[in-house]
Amino acid sequence: MSGKDSGVGLGPVALLVILVFGASLSLVLWKSISRQRDADTEQETQWCASAFHRVLESEFERLDSLLRRRAQLWATDAFSNDLAAWRGSVDIMLTENPALLAVLRADPSEEIAGSANGEQILREVLPKVRRRQQVDPDGEFIVGPLLAATGRKVFGIQVRASGDGKDARTLFALFDAQRVVEDVVDQRALGFAIAVSANGHEVYRRDSPNGFVKASLRKTEAIAFPNGKPWLLEVAPAGNAAWASRTQGPAIALVVGVLVSGLLAAAVHFGMLSWRRERMLRRVNTELERQVVDTHRGQAELREFSEALERRVADRTAELNETIVELETFNYSVSHDLRGPLGAVINFAAILQEDSGDRLDATGKDQLQRIIGSASSAVSMMDALLTYSRSGRTELRTTHVDMNRVVQEVCDDLAVNLPQLRCAVKVGDLPNAFADENMMHFIFTNLISNAFKFARKGESPEVEVGGSPGSNEIVYFVRDQGIGFDMRFVEKLFKVFERLHASDDYEGHGVGLAIVARMVRRHGGRVWAQGAVGKGATFYFTVATTGADTDGRLAN
Amino acid sequence: MEGSRIDVLMVEDDANDVAVALRAFRRHSLEDRVCVLRDGAELVDYLQTHDLRVRSPKVILLDLKMPRLDGRGALRELRSRPETRNIPVVMVSSSNLQSDVRDCYELGANSFVVKQLGPLSPGTYLVDTVRYWLELNEATS
Numbered sequence: 070m071s072g073k074d075s076g077v078g079l080g081p082v083a084l085l086v087i088l089v090f091g092a093s094l095s096l097v098l099w100k101s102i103s104r105q106r107d108a109d110t111e112q113e114t115q116w117c118a119s120a121f122h123r124v125l126e127s128e129f130e131r132l133d134s135l136l137r138r139r140a141q142l143w144a145t146d147a148f149s150n151d152l153a154a155w156r157g158s159v160d161i162m163l164t165e166n167p168a169l170l171a172v173l174r175a176d177p178s179e180e181i182a183g184s185a186n187g188e189q190i191l192r193e194v195l196p197k198v199r200r201r202q203q204v205d206p207d208g209e210f211i212v213g214p215l216l217a218a219t220g221r222k223v224f225g226i227q228v229r230a231s232g233d234g235k236d237a238r239t240l241f242a243l244f245d246a247q248r249v250v251e252d253v254v255d256q257r258a259l260g261f262a263i264a265v266s267a268n269g270h271e272v273y274r275r276d277s278p279n280g281f282v283k284a285s286l287r288k289t290e291a292i293a294f295p296n297g298k299p300w301l302l303e304v305a306p307a308g309n310a311a312w313a314s315r316t317q318g319p320a321i322a323l324v325v326g327v328l329v330s331g332l333l334a335a336a337v338h339f340g341m342l343s344w345r346r347e348r349m350l351r352r353v354n355t356e357l358e359r360q361v362v363d364t365h366r367g368q369a370e371l372r373e374f375s376e377a378l379e380r381r382v383a384d385r386t387a388e389l390n391e392t393i394v395e396l397e398t399f400n401y402s403v404s405h406d407l408r409g410p411l412g413a414v415i416n417f418a419a420i421l422q423e424d425s426g427d428r429l430d431a432t433g434k435d436q437l438q439r440i441i442g443s444a445s446s447a448v449s450m451m452d453a454l455l456t457y458s459r460s461g462r463t464e465l466r467t468t469h470v471d472m473n474r475v476v477q478e479v480c481d482d483l484a485v486n487l488p489q490l491r492c493a494v495k496v497g498d499l500p501n502a503f504a505d506e507n508m509m510h511f512i513f514t515n516l517i518s519n520a521f522k523f524a525r526k527g528e529s530p531e532v533e534v535g536g537s538p539g540s541n542e543i544v545y546f547v548r549d550q551g552i553g554f555d556m557r558f559v560e561k562l563f564k565v566f567e568r569l570h571a572s573d574d575y576e577g578h579g580v581g582l583a584i585v586a587r588m589v590r591r592h593g594g595r596v597w598a599q600g601a602v603g604k605g606a607t608f609y610f611t612v613a614t615t616g617a618d619t620d621g622r623l624a625n
Numbered sequence: 626m627e628g629s630r631i632d633v634l635m636v637e638d639d640a641n642d643v644a645v646a647l648r649a650f651r652r653h654s655l656e657d658r659v660c661v662l663r664d665g666a667e668l669v670d671y672l673q674t675h676d677l678r679v680r681s682p683k684v685i686l687l688d689l690k691m692p693r694l695d696g697r698g699a700l701r702e703l704r705s706r707p708e709t710r711n712i713p714v715v716m717v718s719s720s721n722l723q724s725d726v727r728d729c730y731e732l733g734a735n736s737f738v739v740k741q742l743g744p745l746s747p748g749t750y751l752v753d754t755v756r757y758w759l760e761l762n763e764a765t766s
Contacts, residue, residue, distance in 0.1 A: 401722065405690070408719045412740065413641035416747035420648065423746070448742055463723065 084334065091330020099322035107286065110306045114288045117258050118304035122290035124253050125265070125302060132244065133228065133295040135166065140230035140240035143174065156182050163187070168248040170223065175202070175239035183243070190216065190223060191243050198225055198241060207239060211297035213246065214270050222247040222272045228296075246272045264303040265292075272300065276307070393462065400458045404451040411451075414444040453580035457565060460508070460584045465591055470506045472499035472545070476534055479513045487521055489529065497535035500543050502612040508588040513547070515581045516608050520549035523570070523606070541614050542594060548607040553600040562598055585610070632683040633659040633755050636668045636699065637717070638691045642740070649748030655755060665694025669702055677708050684758035686751065687734075689718035689725060697732060704733040711765050713758055717751070 139162060142148060148155045159172050159182035171183025171191040181188055191198075194215040201212045213224030227241045250265050250273035265273040286306050291299040418441045426434060476496050484490045494517065502509070517532060524530035528550075536545040554562070554569050561567040563586040568579040585608075589596040593613030600606030633655070637643050643661055650656045662668045668685070685703075689696035696716060703709040715736040716729045726737050741750040 401720070405719055408740075408742075409639055409641070412719070412742045413639075413645075415742050416641065416645045419743070419745065419747050420645070445742070459722075 083337070087330055087334045087337065091326050091333070094329055095323045095326025098326055102322055111286050111288075114261065114286055114304055114306050117261050118288040118290045118302060121254060121258070121263065121304060122292055122302055125250065125292045125300075128249060128253050129292065129294050132166075132168075132249065133226070135162070136226060136228045136240055136242050137230065139172075140228050143240065144230045152178075152180065155180070159183065168244050168246075168252065170243040170245055172243075173198070173241040175227065175241050187243060190221075194223070194225070194243070201225075202227070202241075209239075209296040211267075211294055213267065214272075215243070221245070222270075224267070226297075258304075260307055262305045262307045265300055266303075267294075267300040268298060397458055397462060400454065404455050407451060408448060411444045411448050415441055415448065418444065450578045450580075453578045453584075454565075457580050457584045457587070460511075460587050461591070465505050466507070467503055467505055467592075470502050470504050470509055472501055472509065472536065475506065475509050476513050476517075479510060479517055483514065483518055483521075487518075490517075490521060490532075493521075493530050494532045494534060497533070499534070499536040499545065500538045502543050503614070504592050504612050505588075508592070512585050512588055512610065515585050516547035519581065519608075520547055520551060520606075523551040523553075524549065525552055525603075538614075539611070542611040543614065544609055544611050546607050546609045548605065550605040553602050553604045553606050554598070555602050556600065559598055559600075563596060630657050631660045631680070632759055633686065634662060634668060634671065634682045634684075635659055635686045636662045636665065636691070636696075637686070637688045638663055639688070642688075645748040646751050649746070649752050650755070653752045653756075655752065655759075658759070659755075664691040665696065665699030665702070668699050669694065672703070672706075672709055681764075682712055683762070683764055684755060685712055685714045686717050686754070687714055689716060689720060689729070697728060700729065700732045700734060713762065713764065715754060715758070 139158075143155060143158070148158065155174075163169050163172075163183060169183075170187030171181060173191060173195075174180040174182075181191055183191065197215055198212065201210060207229060209228050211224060211226045213222070215223045215225055222245060223243055224246045225241060225243050227239055229239045246267065254263055254265075254273065254275065263273070263275045264271065288304045290302040290304070292302050293299050418437055422434075422437050422441070426437070429437065473496065476499060480490060480494055480496075513534070517534070520532040521530050531550045533548040534546070535548075536543060538544075552570070558569055561569060563582050564579075565583040566579045567583075586596045589610045589612075594611040596608070596610040598606055598608045635643070635646060637646070647656060647659070647661070650659050660671070662671055665687075668687070687696050687699060691699075694702070696718070700714060700716075703712065703714065710733075713735045714733070715738055716734045717738050717740060718725060719740045721739045729737055736754075738750065738754055
């Protein structure tokens with residue numbers, strides 16, 4: 070898709086080719102026009118020549134027959150004897166036919182009649198005429214030109230009257246051949262040059278001032294003259310007005326050729342431009358389509374990839390859930406199955422104590438009590454373990470929780486067994502949270518009861534519960550003034566079965582805080598503690614204001 | 626006529642639990658009114674072989690985990706028959722698993738009691754339970 074492709078329709082070579090083509094076209098066109106013109110001209114010349122041929126022939130025939138009739142007429146007695154009458158008749162004839170110059174009666178009278186000039190010429194050429202007559206005394210002939218030196222085209226014609234053999238049988242007349250032809254040809258067919266010749270002598274010539282167009286188109290006709298050799302008629306087209314368009318032929322052809330080649334060049338140019346543009350557009354289109362296809366393919370691949378990823382995640386989650394279920398089932402069934410035998414131990418020990426306790430001494434009673442205590446402890450440990458396990462699995466049912474009410478209920482519940490709790494707990498204004506109310510209940514129960522459990526011996530416990538909203542979480546705390554703990558072991562606080570204090574002194578299994586931590590994490594929150602030995606402890610936990618159950622489910 | 630005084634059917638496979646329960650019932654003079662069955666299948670047999678129109682049990686204590694026909698199966702069986710559909714059933718289990726509790730109520734259990742372990746008066750909770758159904762509850766005939 071370079072700019073060259075799209076910008077230029079034709080290169081110089083293509084232009085040259087078109088120019089040459091245009092020139093050739095002009096030439097061919099010109100040739101064709103010119104050939105057509107030539108053909109037309111030739112035809113017209115032929116027509117012209119034929120026309121003149123007919124006209125001249127008929128003129129000659131008219132002259133011939135005129136003379137022939139006069140000869141017949143003058144052979145009669147009226148004219149043979151009456152010379153005056155004959156002369157009068159000759160004068161009429163000469164007046165009527167200016168081309169005739171003089172007449173000679175070829176009878177023994179040898180009378181000559183005609184114009185003064187004509188008579189004089191006749192007398193001049195008489196010797197030649199005599200010589201010709203001697204060759205053929207009674208024949209019919211044409212002779213001339215008789216005055217070659219003067220340049221006048223004077224011809225003589227002898228005709229014989231038809232009929233019986235009388236004396237005045239023949240008539241000799243002088244005529245101006247040029248005049249005859251002129252009368253017929255002048256002012257006619259001006260577009261042609263015309264020449265008439267007899268016996269190799271030119272009788273008449275009319276050339277066009279513009280010259281011949283083409284000598285090769287000259288047409289010749291033989292004009293039969295009665296009793297004489299045929300005269301030659303030559304007709305050639307001339308470049309006068311009638312043929313002016315002929316000369317414009319090449320110019321027209323050139324103009325047409327240039328125009329056509331220009332149009333052709335333009336057509337080719339724009340055609341190529343449009344073709345290139347179309348090709349470019351098509352290419353761009355194809356490219357775009359390919360990109361679209363690629364994009365679709367990419368999206369499909371991405372979708373496949375993400376689907377595969379989702380499938381893997383789902384598979385792994387399913388596997389994990391399966392494992393968890395298996396662990397839970399194991400945990401549950403172990404707890405449940407152990408609960409039976411341990412329950413039996415407790416029950417029967419209790420029955421023994423009830424039914425036969427009187428028969429045991431103090432040591433026996435103590436030992437029986439230890440059996441009951443240990444078994445009960447084992448059962449409650451298993452219960453705690455079950456609770457811990459379930460805290461990670463039970464469904465999180467989040468609602469808007471009024472934390473003040475929750476803490477109040479917790480205090481009420483705990484106060485059943487710890488009456489002094491009522492006046493020992495100070496509750497601040499707690500922000501509400503979006504959380505699982507049962508879990509919040511458990512958390513506060515655990516923390517507050519811990520605060521009492523780890524109070525300093527002999528002192529009335531002071532517990533403070535508070536909370537404050539943060540940017541994206543709410544922080545709650547439970548603070549006591551109890552025995553506290555060593556910060557070095559703070560990590561152990563929230564682990565299962567980890568204890569910082571002896572169980573002999575403080576009852577419990579070390580599961581409660583682990584459950585608290587797990588529940589907090591399921592709410593997307595954090596849990597931590599601060600304290601010092603003998604100086605009380607503060608337990609903090611947060612509840613995220615957005616999102617919950619992020620990672621707590623699978624923690625630990 | 627034998628069994629004519631039976632008002633309580635206790636379905637329990639654990640001999641220890643049965644012993645503790647019977648002791649408790651005995652101490653409260655309820656022994657004669659209790660018939661112990663070992664599993665769900667025995668319960669179904671019992672209900673089929675006794676004319677319930679003459680005397681229908683006032684409560685059935687049904688353990689959840691048992692061989693052969695377990696608590697769930699037995700409950701489903703009971704609730705599917707017109708003559709046993711309305712007999713009160715109290716589920717007795719060592720499990721307090723929420724799914725177990727919900728299942729039983731959905732199958733038509735009337736109550737769910739978790740087995741109590743305590744150093745004092747073992748099995749007394751069963752006596753309390755039975756007393757409620759025998760003395761306070763009004764059954765349909």
